[in-house]
Amino acid sequence: MSEVPEHILRRSAKARAAEGRSPDEVPATAPSQPAEPAPAAAATAPLEAAPAATPTAAAPAAATNGGATRDLAAEEAQFGVPANLLRRGAMARAKAQGTPVPAFAGESAPATVAVATAAPTGGGGAAAAPPAAPAIPEGVRTQRLLTVVKAGAIQKVKTEPHDKVSTWPHLVLIEFVALIVITVALIVFSAFVDAPLLELANFNEQPNPSKAPWYFLGLQELLAYFDPQVAGVIIPGFGLLGLAMVPYVDRNPAVRPSDRKLAIMIFSFFLFASAILTIYGSFFRGPGFNFTFPWSEGIFFDF
Amino acid sequence: MADGDGKVGLLERVKEAGSHIRTSQLWSSIFRPGSPFRAGYNDSPRNRSYVIMNNVLYHLHPVKVKRHGVRLSYTLCLGGLSFFLFILLTITGIFLMFYYRPTSPAAFEDIQALSTNIAFGQLVRNMHRWGAHAMVLTVFLHMARVFYHGAYKPPREFNWVVGVVLLLLTLLLSFTGYLLPWDQLALWAVTVGSNMGRYSPVIGDQVSFALVGGVQITPDTLLRWYVLHVLFLPFIIVIFMAVHFWRVRKDGGISGPL
Numbered sequence: 001m002s003e004v005p006e007h008i009l010r011r012s013a014k015a016r017a018a019e020g021r022s023p024d025e026v027p028a029t030a031p032s033q034p035a036e037p038a039p040a041a042a043a044t045a046p047l048e049a050a051p052a053a054t055p056t057a058a059a060p061a062a063a064t065n066g067g068a069t070r071d072l073a074a075e076e077a078q079f080g081v082p083a084n085l086l087r088r089g090a091m092a093r094a095k096a097q098g099t100p101v102p103a104f105a106g107e108s109a110p111a112t113v114a115v116a117t118a119a120p121t122g123g124g125g126a127a128a129a130p131p132a133a134p135a136i137p138e139g140v141r142t143q144r145l146l147t148v149v150k151a152g153a154i155q156k157v158k159t160e161p162h163d164k165v166s167t168w169p170h171l172v173l174i175e176f177v178a179l180i181v182i183t184v185a186l187i188v189f190s191a192f193v194d195a196p197l198l199e200l201a202n203f204n205e206q207p208n209p210s211k212a213p214w215y216f217l218g219l220q221e222l223l224a225y226f227d228p229q230v231a232g233v234i235i236p237g238f239g240l241l242g243l244a245m246v247p248y249v250d251r252n253p254a255v256r257p258s259d260r261k262l263a264i265m266i267f268s269f270f271l272f273a274s275a276i277l278t279i280y281g282s283f284f285r286g287p288g289f290n291f292t293f294p295w296s297e298g299i300f301f302d303f
Numbered sequence: 304m305a306d307g308d309g310k311v312g313l314l315e316r317v318k319e320a321g322s323h324i325r326t327s328q329l330w331s332s333i334f335r336p337g338s339p340f341r342a343g344y345n346d347s348p349r350n351r352s353y354v355i356m357n358n359v360l361y362h363l364h365p366v367k368v369k370r371h372g373v374r375l376s377y378t379l380c381l382g383g384l385s386f387f388l389f390i391l392l393t394i395t396g397i398f399l400m401f402y403y404r405p406t407s408p409a410a411f412e413d414i415q416a417l418s419t420n421i422a423f424g425q426l427v428r429n430m431h432r433w434g435a436h437a438m439v440l441t442v443f444l445h446m447a448r449v450f451y452h453g454a455y456k457p458p459r460e461f462n463w464v465v466g467v468v469l470l471l472l473t474l475l476l477s478f479t480g481y482l483l484p485w486d487q488l489a490l491w492a493v494t495v496g497s498n499m500g501r502y503s504p505v506i507g508d509q510v511s512f513a514l515v516g517g518v519q520i521t522p523d524t525l526l527r528w529y530v531l532h533v534l535f536l537p538f539i540i541v542i543f544m545a546v547h548f549w550r551v552r553k554d555g556g557i558s559g560p561l
């Protein structure tokens with residue numbers, strides 16, 4: 001049996017005391033303590049061993065912290081704890097608890113309480129035990145409950161297990177196919193559609209209309225309605241900042257579309273607004289950035 | 304093995320040579336244990352794990368991924384396509400750099416020469432240009448997909464912010480590249496675009512000056528934007544992409560299922 005830490009012993013002693021038993025009854029430190037403590041020992045002790053023993057004395061008697069005679073050599077053989085340590089422990093315990101120092105077999109000891117160790121004289125259940133060893137009544141389990149660890153504390157499962165597949169081949173294959181598809185699509189498209197190239201850049205001749213690249217045409221479109229400072233700086237600036245702040249503003253943890261209608265509505269509004277502005281600026285603006293229909297006056301737009 | 308008249312068939316010879324190569328020290332030093340290219344690969348759960356774990360791929364992918372995450376209908380592969388397009392743009396861009404001088408008017412002449420003097424020059428230029436536009440589009444759509452899945456919610460908030468930086472960098476890459484052909488389209492589109500920066504409150508003139516390298520676009524601007532386009536911005540975006548991909552993994556892989 002392994003050493004039981006002192007603080008646990010103290011705690012269990014306290015708990016037992018709280019249950020209504022007196023502290024000197026506490027057999028907490030006994031390595032060979034029967035699982036059924038005082039009452040059982042009290043019942044058997046008078047019958048088997050020492051008629052003189054009162055129930056209160058009998059309980060520690062079976063244990064090793066009372067005034068019992070202890071055969072340290074036998075205990076050493078049984079528990080693998082050196083006899084001198086057992087002895088020192090028993091003395092210290094006696095001192096701490098104010099109980100009489102136990103007698104040690106083979107030593108002249110102050111045997112103050114004459115109670116039975118079950119050992120040599122123990123009949124009945126203890127008969128099978130080797131003569132020198134302290135009695136462990138048969139059918140009595142000698143394990144002690146140290147502490148109860150609830151399953152939840154060990155197996156803390158934070159996430160549900162997911163249904164997973166091997167990255168190879170399942171994901172890598174899809175990625176490979178996607179890579180091939182996009183490469184082939186790009187080559188084929190590029191084989192048929194040439195990138196635009198106009199005349200050499202000329203600082204003195206501004207084309208009419210002059211348009212920004214398509215992804216800025218929504219902003220250029222806004223320039224037609226707002227002050228340049230608003231359309232060119234404030235709106236894109238706050239737009240970008242607002243975009244970056246989305247996760248910190250939207251505190252709703254739901255991911256199901258039906259549980260986040262407002263967020264989806266707001267985002268969709270901006271998405272469609274910028275798409276419409278971009279398309280409008282690209283195809284419906286002609287010379288002087290004035291309104292045109294692409295089908296009547298042609299498209300003033302280049303990629 | 305020999306066929307009927309004692310001659311060794313061609314197929315057998317090829318097979319034998321193949322297995323000879325695959326068991327050579329050179330070959331097995333290149334492909335680590337568990338590689339499907341190694342001799343004796345068999346399809347087992349253990350080897351499937353090794354393919355990723357013993358491979359440079361382990362920098363990008365875990366050994367296992369959520370089943371719904373590999374469904375094309377979930378991500379539409381848009382983030383992946385953005386990345387692939389970036390790789391294609393890097394490859395085609397390096398090709399273009401061989402033939403391009405960022406000075407006026409050489410820049411324009413070099414681009415013109417691509418369509419006449421250089422094998423595949425026009426094709427590669429087209430790929431670079433269309434690829435760039437496509438990347439802006441896929442990054443936008445990727446962002447929308449992430450939003451509609453609520454995939455920016457904890458613990459992925461910061462990866463969304465990294466994504467916004469990637470969006471900005473993508474636009475800047477595209478915009479700086481737009482000037483490089485040094486034709487009328489390039490010059491005036493960039494003029495209109497960068498004029499917007501001039502209206503920044505307080506620091507407008509300084510912003511515009513730093514961007515353009517002067518009070519208006521000049522050949523100096525061309526050199527400045529060239530360096531930004533081929534060196535500085537790709538360098539920065541690669542760093543942010545690395546953080547982005549790393550966070551996708553560390554935040555527990557792909558989000559969902561819904």
Ligand code: HEM
Binds near residue numbers: 459463464470544556
């Ligand atoms: C250069 C641009 C970008 C590249 C190459 C890129 C790449 C990727 C890749 C490969 C993934 C894995 C899942 C997928 O394919 O959908 C991903 C996920 C993600 N991206 Fe991006 N991305 C880019 C821009 C953005 C932008 C603009 C945003 C948002 C503003 C963003 C936010 C996210 C988030 C939050 C995830 C996690 C999604 C999830 O777990 O479902 N990314 N990105």
